[in-house]
Amino acid sequence: MNTKAIFEPVGHESLAEAVVAQVEDLIASGILKQGRKLPSERDLAEMLRVSRPKLREALQVLEERGLVATQHGEGTFVAALTGQAMMPALLALYERHEPAFFDYLEYRREQEGFAARLAARRATKADKERIAEILDENERAWQEQDAKASQEADFALHSAIVDASQNATLIHMMASIYELTRKGVFYNRDFLRTIDGTGEKLLQQHLELGRAVIDGDEERAEKAATEHIDFVEKSFKLGIEQRRREAMAEKRRILSR
Amino acid sequence: MNTKAIFEPVGHESLAEAVVAQVEDLIASGILKQGRKLPSERDLAEMLRVSRPKLREALQVLEERGLVATQHGEGTFVAALTGQAMMPALLALYERHEPAFFDYLEYRREQEGFAARLAARRATKADKERIAEILDENERAWQEQDAKASQEADFALHSAIVDASQNATLIHMMASIYELTRKGVFYNRDFLRTIDGTGEKLLQQHLELGRAVIDGDEERAEKAATEHIDFVEKSFKLGIEQRRREAMAEKRRILSR
DNA sequence: CTCCGGTGGTAAACTAACTTTACCAGACTT
DNA sequence: AAGTCTGGTAAAGTTAGTTTACCACCGGAG
Numbered sequence: 001m002n003t004k005a006i007f008e009p010v011g012h013e014s015l016a017e018a019v020v021a022q023v024e025d026l027i028a029s030g031i032l033k034q035g036r037k038l039p040s041e042r043d044l045a046e047m048l049r050v051s052r053p054k055l056r057e058a059l060q061v062l063e064e065r066g067l068v069a070t071q072h073g074e075g076t077f078v079a080a081l082t083g084q085a086m087m088p089a090l091l092a093l094y095e096r097h098e099p100a101f102f103d104y105l106e107y108r109r110e111q112e113g114f115a116a117r118l119a120a121r122r123a124t125k126a127d128k129e130r131i132a133e134i135l136d137e138n139e140r141a142w143q144e145q146d147a148k149a150s151q152e153a154d155f156a157l158h159s160a161i162v163d164a165s166q167n168a169t170l171i172h173m174m175a176s177i178y179e180l181t182r183k184g185v186f187y188n189r190d191f192l193r194t195i196d197g198t199g200e201k202l203l204q205q206h207l208e209l210g211r212a213v214i215d216g217d218e219e220r221a222e223k224a225a226t227e228h229i230d231f232v233e234k235s236f237k238l239g240i241e242q243r244r245r246e247a248m249a250e251k252r253r254i255l256s257r
Numbered sequence: 258m259n260t261k262a263i264f265e266p267v268g269h270e271s272l273a274e275a276v277v278a279q280v281e282d283l284i285a286s287g288i289l290k291q292g293r294k295l296p297s298e299r300d301l302a303e304m305l306r307v308s309r310p311k312l313r314e315a316l317q318v319l320e321e322r323g324l325v326a327t328q329h330g331e332g333t334f335v336a337a338l339t340g341q342a343m344m345p346a347l348l349a350l351y352e353r354h355e356p357a358f359f360d361y362l363e364y365r366r367e368q369e370g371f372a373a374r375l376a377a378r379r380a381t382k383a384d385k386e387r388i389a390e391i392l393d394e395n396e397r398a399w400q401e402q403d404a405k406a407s408q409e410a411d412f413a414l415h416s417a418i419v420d421a422s423q424n425a426t427l428i429h430m431m432a433s434i435y436e437l438t439r440k441g442v443f444y445n446r447d448f449l450r451t452i453d454g455t456g457e458k459l460l461q462q463h464l465e466l467g468r469a470v471i472d473g474d475e476e477r478a479e480k481a482a483t484e485h486i487d488f489v490e491k492s493f494k495l496g497i498e499q500r501r502r503e504a505m506a507e508k509r510r511i512l513s514r
Numbered sequence: 515c516t517c518c519g520g521t522g523g524t525a526a527a528c529t530a531a532c533t534t535t536a537c538c539a540g541a542c543t544t
Numbered sequence: 545a546a547g548t549c550t551g552g553t554a555a556a557g558t559t560a561g562t563t564t565a566c567c568a569c570c571g572g573a574g
Contacts, residue, residue, distance in 0.1 A: 009306040012272040014269060022265070040520080044264060047264040059522095071570085072523075072570075073522060074570065076522080272531080272532070308534070329541080333550095515574100517573085533556100535554100535556080539550100542547105544547080544548100
């Protein structure tokens with residue numbers, strides 16, 4: 001065995017990329033809030049100890065990603081991330097920033113629990129029928145190993161439960177988040193399914209969640225929702241760790257001297 | 258409040274640094290083992306997609322850090338890290354690589370448990386007297402708030418217990434590790450003490466460990482040792498997270514608009 | 515209204531980092 | 545002893561980043 005597969009090409013971070021990363025971190029962590037004006041290019045360049053052209057290069061990347069908007073003669077501002085137009089930008093941001101993703105899950109945990117409780121309390125007959133249909137679709141997709149349909153069904157379930165909560169504000173907020181997550185969900189699900197028997201557990205969790213809402217059991221519904229998110233979070237952390245270890249083990253195996 | 262404190266100077270990683278980091282990772286994770294020959298500079302430069310001069314710059318840094326040794330006409334080799342001469346290099350490496358540090362703790366957990374069990378079984382009267390003395394010193398240092406003496410006493414306790422295990426190989430291995438950790442311990446302890454009432458808990462754990470050995474209770478001693486390391490690991494993770502959150506909160510506070 | 519100081523937008527010349535190419539010197543194989 | 549591996553070194557060429565300067569747009573002050 002040779003050692004060639006061990007060493008990977010190393011590309012060093014360009015200066016512009018470093019600047020982009022720093023500003024992205026500030027936005028992703030919520031330190032820089034939407035609409036906020038950034039310091040002028042000259043000032044910011046001095047703060048970051050970077051030349052203005054390179055700073056501008058970084059700002060252009062951020063603008064392309066929809067995270068900031070610049071206005072000639074005015075200044076550059078953090079884009080409005082809660083507006084629907086900005087969704088893809090925030091999603092992409094979360095994909096690049098692992099810690100932000102877990103913050104997002106933490107938030108989801110609260111919201112999903114709240115939504116499930118309200119839904120169990122308030123769901124109309126029509127809501128319950130819709131949820132029941134989705135659960136059937138969920139099981140069908142699982143049995144037929146139809147990954148895409150399964151993902152869509154999962155998505156539909158969460159959406160239907162939020163609808164059943166009858167709270168307009170909640171529906172609006174979560175609609176934004178789901179729209180945002182949609183592409184992310186696909187990626188996430190693909191990743192989750194690579195871990196052991198995670199797929200079936202997720203199905204069971206979704207079934208339990210839906211049935212609890214249909215039964216009108218608030219406590220059970222909230223518990224099912226939060227435990228579901230907890231499981232997702234745990235699975236992600238496990239999966240990330242697992243991948244890291246696998247990558248290292250692979251390198252060790254290659255060397256086996 | 259202005260926004261100046263938010264943006265920190267950004268220095269981008271030099272190419273040589275990136276190469277150093279990659280090779281360090283391979284060594285720290287144990288993929289590249291001591292004495293192993295690295296590919297030739299020409300090959301390695303090609304693998305890493307880096308020019309040879311820059312690769313050489315990186316190798317020189319690694320050599321200064323004692324991680325590799327190059328021989329004219331022969332090649333460059335991973336230095337013998339278990340040899341006493343190499344200790345500072347590995348220690349410094351662990352300080353720079355967080356994951357490696359936790360791997361180190363995992364290893365310590367097993368070894369300390371083993372040592373404590375053997376010590377409880379085999380400690381002579383002299384061993385027990387020495388351990389008792391160290392425990393007294395430990396308490397004295399704590400009461401007098403003498404941080405330095407407290408650290409030394411902690412160190413002495415672990416060392417004495419390993420000595421009491423009467424296993425030459427174990428003593429030799431742990432002696433290397435302690436020598437390695439010594440400077441690190443200071444740093445670690447300073448960091449640990451910044452977290453809540455950690456200091457007193459550590460004292461209690463050390464007292465329990467020492468007394469269990471003196472009492473000859475193998476099970477209790479092993480449990481005390483592993484739980485001690487578990488606590489240290491948990492505290493570190495907590496402390497790191499805490500610092501991260503504090504840093505972010507500080508930035509938020511500055512903006513408060 | 516005009517003007518002025520702030521802002522972003524652009525381009526040129528300059529400097530430092532990195533790459534390419536070439537050649538030298540030690541060490542093993544034949 | 546020759547050939548070919550290895551690390552050691554230096555020069556020229558290329559790319560990335562900095563500096564400097566000037567232009568265009570906006571909003572408020574006179």
